[in-house]
Amino acid sequence: MLKMRGVAKSFITDTIKTQALQPFDLEIKQGEFVAVVGPSGSGKTTFLNIAGLLEEHSEGQYFLDEKETTGLSDKQKSSLRNQKIGFIFQSFNLIPELNLFDNVEMPLRYRDFNAKERSERVLNALEQVGLAGRKSHYPQQLSGGQQQRVAIARALAGSPSFLLADEPTGNLDSKMADGIMSLLKDINKQGTSILMVTHDMEQAQQAGRIVEIRDGHLSEQKVAMTA
Amino acid sequence: MKDLAPILKTLWKNKTGPMLLIMQIAVAFTILINISFMAVSKLHELKVPSGLDEEVLFSLRTNFPVAPDENAARIQQDLLAIQTLDSVDNATAVNSIPLTSWGLFDSINATIDPDSYIAQAGTYTGSKEFIDTLGLEIVAGRGFEDSEVQIAQLDYHERPNSILVTQGLAKWISREDWAGAAGMTVYINGQPYQVVGVIKELVAVWPDWTGNERSIVLPTYHYANEGKLMIKAKPGQLEQAMEDVNGLLMQLPGRFVTDLEKFKDTREKGYKGMESSLIILMSVTVGLIMLTMLGVFGQARFTLMKRRRQIGTRRALGASKSHIMRYYVIESILVAGTGVIVGSLMAVLLNVKLMEIFRVDSVPFEYFLYGGLSVLVASLVAVIPTAYSAANISPATATRSV
Numbered sequence: 257m258l259k260m261r262g263v264a265k266s267f268i269t270d271t272i273k274t275q276a277l278q279p280f281d282l283e284i285k286q287g288e289f290v291a292v293v294g295p296s297g298s299g300k301t302t303f304l305n306i307a308g309l310l311e312e313h314s315e316g317q318y319f320l321d322e323k324e325t326t327g328l329s330d331k332q333k334s335s336l337r338n339q340k341i342g343f344i345f346q347s348f349n350l351i352p353e354l355n356l357f358d359n360v361e362m363p364l365r366y367r368d369f370n371a372k373e374r375s376e377r378v379l380n381a382l383e384q385v386g387l388a389g390r391k392s393h394y395p396q397q398l399s400g401g402q403q404q405r406v407a408i409a410r411a412l413a414g415s416p417s418f419l420l421a422d423e424p425t426g427n428l429d430s431k432m433a434d435g436i437m438s439l440l441k442d443i444n445k446q447g448t449s450i451l452m453v454t455h456d457m458e459q460a461q462q463a464g465r466i467v468e469i470r471d472g473h474l475s476e477q478k479v480a481m482t483a
Numbered sequence: 484m485k486d487l488a489p490i491l492k493t494l495w496k497n498k499t500g501p502m503l504l505i506m507q508i509a510v511a512f513t514i515l516i517n518i519s520f521m522a523v524s525k526l527h528e529l530k531v532p533s534g535l536d537e538e539v540l541f542s543l544r545t546n547f548p549v550a551p552d553e554n555a556a557r558i559q560q561d562l563l564a565i566q567t568l569d570s571v572d573n574a575t576a577v578n579s580i581p582l583t584s585w586g587l588f589d590s591i592n593a594t595i596d597p598d599s600y601i602a603q604a605g606t607y608t609g610s611k612e613f614i615d616t617l618g619l620e621i622v623a624g625r626g627f628e629d630s631e632v633q634i635a636q637l638d639y640h641e642r643p644n645s646i647l648v649t650q651g652l653a654k655w656i657s658r659e660d661w662a663g664a665a666g667m668t669v670y671i672n673g674q675p676y677q678v679v680g681v682i683k684e685l686v687a688v689w690p691d692w693t694g695n696e697r698s699i700v701l702p703t704y705h706y707a708n709e710g711k712l713m714i715k716a717k718p719g720q721l722e723q724a725m726e727d728v729n730g731l732l733m734q735l736p737g738r739f740v741t742d743l744e745k746f747k748d749t750r751e752k753g754y755k756g757m758e759s760s761l762i763i764l765m766s767v768t769v770g771l772i773m774l775t776m777l778g779v780f781g782q783a784r785f786t787l788m789k790r791r792r793q794i795g796t797r798r799a800l801g802a803s804k805s806h807i808m809r810y811y812v813i814e815s816i817l818v819a820g821t822g823v824i825v826g827s828l829m830a831v832l833l834n835v836k837l838m839e840i841f842r843v844d845s846v847p848f849e850y851f852l853y854g855g856l857s858v859l860v861a862s863l864v865a866v867i868p869t870a871y872s873a874a875n876i877s878p879a880t881a882t883r884s885v
Binding site: 301305308310311330331334335337338339343345349351352353354358362363365366367410414 | 485486488489492493496497792793795796797798799800801802803804805806877878879882883
């Protein structure tokens with residue numbers, strides 16, 4: 257489903273070249289739950305941005321559902337992102353002027369769904385995260401945990417191949433964080449692959465695989481225990 | 484148009500900024516429409532033909548340094564002497580010089596009853612060669628007979644009852660057939676006058692008067708101990724004629740000659756005020772358009788800064804650069820379009836008030852059409868650079884948590 261071969265990322269500022277990610281190979285299969293761990297500044301977010309087609313890799317090949325992504329135009333990458341990837345951000349990134357229904361519907365508007373299809377998908381996704389009854393509420397009327405659930409519903413509504421979660425519990429207290437982790441595991445059990453960046457080793461241990469990034473080097477870690 | 488609903492919802496949720504911008508555009512549009520119309524009307528007035536043979540005409544003011552009972556004879560002698568100069572074609576005494584803002588007007592009535600008012604008109608009187616000297620064209624009826632023209636003292640009752648009217652006034656006297664005004668009787672100050680002929684054009688003395696195409700010419704020149712003369716030079720001899728006439732008149736002891744001026748200069752001076760106000764009107768219009776564009780640009784820029792993360796999120800969730808551009812452009816058209824619609828209503832109301840107060844004409848539909856399009860294009864020009872910047876926001880950095 258996701259296959260990276262010799263992928264690396266470097267930045268050139270003035271005459272200085274910074275190697276953010278050393279060349280690495282990685283393959284994530286359908287239905288896997290992979291946690292990406294590592295200290296701050298190690299290159300986790302850069303890795304996630306490349307996986308989410310938000311940043312271009314400097315070297316190597318990246319296949320998403322067998323499709324080579326290198327050299328795609330902005331329009332092609334946007335479309336691929338919209339159809340194959342669901343994003344979950346640390347700070348939720350909901351649009352405050354839109355209610356929950358409209359927030360979840362937003363990415364669907366960039367696809368060829370008609371209004372009825374969009375409505376069905378939005379309601380299903382909100383149902384899945386337990387917020388269907390609050391579809392007319394605005395984000396600021398919800399708790400942090402509920403807002404993250406809406407963000408997950410938004411990511412799920414388009415039936416993506418996998419979810420990319422960047423510190424999804426980073427802004428939540430431990431109780432809310434447990435609820436979100438539990439929801440992600442449920443979603444994973446239903447067949448959606450998840451790639452989650454986290455600082456929290458305890459949460460990482462709940463994933464099926466752990467990938468560690470340290471000083472731009474990517475390596476597999478053994479999972480000590482699973483929940 | 485999938486973006487329309489979220490754009491409207493977003494604008495409604497944060498209405499203060501867009502509402503202020505809509506009001507700014509509406510007020511600017513209201514002023515723009517009315518000012519443009521006034522400016523174009525003024526421009527039109529500046530180009531109104533005077534009916535005079537402007538290239539060869541000049542005027543002066545002089546005195547007649549003789550005993551009061553010899554004034555009439557002195558004027559006639561002076562005119563005859565001027566007419567015999569080689570550089571001069573013809574000369575006449577006049578009560579007023581066109582476009583100098585100094586002169587008489589009369590109310591024209593259809594009957595002796597003051598309620599039968601037709602229109603006001605500028606009043607000229609001149610000596611025998613008035614029509615020929617000024618280069619006026621009679622387009623209906625006839626000019627004055629020699630027997631009708633006289634130089635007399637100021638007494639209304641001595642006036643012969645023949646008058647000439649301009650075509651602009653003839654249209655008011657005989658609305659269906661202006662030429663039919665020739666032969667009709669009109670009343671001025673309760674006295675009957677017969678319209679003997681119609682002059683094609685003779686501009687009144689007030690350049691900024693909206694009715695300055697309406698003039699009458701009376702055949703009696705009322706003399707005093709000083710007066711104004713208009714002289715027609717032979718083609719190409721204007722400067723020479725001015726010198727010759729001045730030299731001739733100054734031969735008489737006790738005489739002064741002043742305000743010696745080519746009619747081209749008289750016209751320029753007459754319209755100078757209007758030209759200045761036209762320039763001011765144009766400047767205000769251009770300033771307003773720029774101010775509106777800055778307002779749109781500022782609002783778009785402010786919104787961009789506020790929505791940076793949101794745009795990044797949209798990009799991450801699948802919006803292409805063109806989706807973001809489209810979103811901003813539609814939003815701008817909606818705001819500017821609403822401003823134009825509100826502004827059009829306000830412009831109509833203002834125009835109705837101006838029509839009541841200043842008797843200006845109603846603003847034609849084309850002004851709203853082209854004005855509206857101009858404001859929309861100006862808004863787009865202002866918003867496109869911002870929309871382009873928005874589309875190029877990196878989703879990777881914009882969505883990053885701080």
